Amino acid sequence: MGTGNPYHVRVTDFIREKIAADCSDGPYGGRVQTRFPPEPNGFLHIGHAKSITLNFGIADEFDGKCVLRFDDTNPDTEDSRFVDAIREDIEWLGYDTGEPAFASDYFRQLHHWAVQLIEKGLAYVDDQDAETISKNRGGFTEPGVDSPWRDRTVEENLELFEGMKNGEFAEGSRVLRAKIDMNHENMQMRDPVMYRIRDSHHFRTGDLWKIYPTYDWAHGQSDAIEGTTHSLCTLEFDTHRPLYDWFMEQLGLGGDRPRQTEFARLNLTHTVLSKRKLLQLVEEGHVDGWDDPRMPTIRGLRRRGYPAEAIRAFAAHIGIARVNGTHEIELLESFVRTHHNTHALRRMAVLDPIEVVLTNWPDGAADTREAINNPEDESAGTRDVPFSGRLFIERDDFMVDPPKKFFRLAPGREVRLRAGYFITCDEVETGPDGEVTRLLCTYDPATAGGQAPDGRKVKATIHWVSADHAVDATVMLYDRLFADEHPGADGSDPLASLNPNSREVRTGCKLEPALADTPLGEVVQFERLGYFAHDLDRPLVFHRTVGLRDEWANIQKRQGTG
């Protein structure tokens, strides 16, 4: 498993095994067709990415086809702007959506089939209101109560259904129900609703229809119309499967009709993936929008600098199972690091600058240092970084009174400037409150490039930016959006565990000039700090995608806890 694969990706799962078996002796003649069926009422998130990689991935692997179908059966919440956004996100993830399908394209066929069921005495118009229907459905141990309208004649049902379709009745006054069994142990089978009356304007069919199919009636039949072989959905639909099958059997759709298989949806620690909660985050202003880099949406992850390859590799790695569980967000992050480690160009940036003056630097002398762009990828080449006698280094790379195991700069100590020279700190200037304002250092000209001819060693290499050449930027540092590992797991409102410090805005950060030329959206590594994504729209705004693994933080933690 995962041999020779840097991402340690699993290759099979129970669904792929089932499909492979169906290919050799199943009813589909070796054909494989899946579908990804979002409702166009919101933006896609990392949970959808799991389903997308599954459905499109299987289509690729089995030389089949995956249809993007919009389940647009509820006109109240849907909009074409979501259609465009969803397509864009899927394409960004690396899959070809082709010409998408819409459940609304099948409304006529669905209606035709509904009439057929009425004619066979398998569906009826119910005049009860929603509350009564719900009450009469019974409970887990209570049988349901038959509707007084359950035994209407076929003729009356046909006439009333036609009336519903023509807008003769008010919203909510009547529904079409499948006639199955009001005493069925599976609640889904207690005469489920197939059509409801809606006055709303549908974003594609306009005002043509007054009745709209429910999920249960539309979904399976849409699968069948498209020629789906394997309809893969999440676990909560497993109680719907008998109904999925029932409709197709009554319609006589045949042995090669689609079959539904369920798998566990994705959960992530420190994250919520409920559409309702995500919407609340946006509407209440806890985040800047659906594409806020802290959001688990595809757009948010993209702005944050999560590469599509890493998201796909993550999805493939966690695999598919029927066990409901929660994956650690750290696992996703490790895939992001693995990808950027081999792809991201190294750059230097000082987020919390402190000035360093090289007292022995020749007045006005100009210098450039050659730095490696990516030690993991020789073909990335090198770049020239301007150097001068006035530099910025990171404030926490210096300590006046360093504890044991602090190897960086301190009074009287020598360190290496990455790709530069050895420098020694001679003098510390402080402000009125004792804060360090400036360091006076000397450099050793013989150590150009970072090696001492006499062979002496330094314990630390720190990053730097030439003050005279630095470019100012704003850098966003992110922490978990939710402090709790499992937000809302104890029954509380997940938003109660929102981390008030999930974003730290650093202004006046000092960047090496090459960073001004970094294309928008590109992810680079700020050496020793982490991976940072140039904002998609705003130049010189960078988002921390993910930090580097921080050994120093671990050491401190260990010392702190004894």
Place this chain on the structure above:
RNA sequence: UGGCCCGUAGUUCAGUUGGAAGAACGCCGGCCUUUGGAGCCGGAUGUCGCAGGUUCGAGCCCUGCCGGGCCAGCCA
């Protein structure tokens, strides 16, 4: 409370028709190092939910129990 699904290392998952317990991430240790990163090497951790049963042999089969999830929208 009825039905269905699930229960294997800290976590998430693999475990072929029953035949000597595995991977990844994390963790620990070491090496190396012009990123205290990366990389390389090594290591630990499981009463396979519990209890019975079938069998020469059970993580895989059967029964019961316990624990978790889903289902009583005219949402999907």
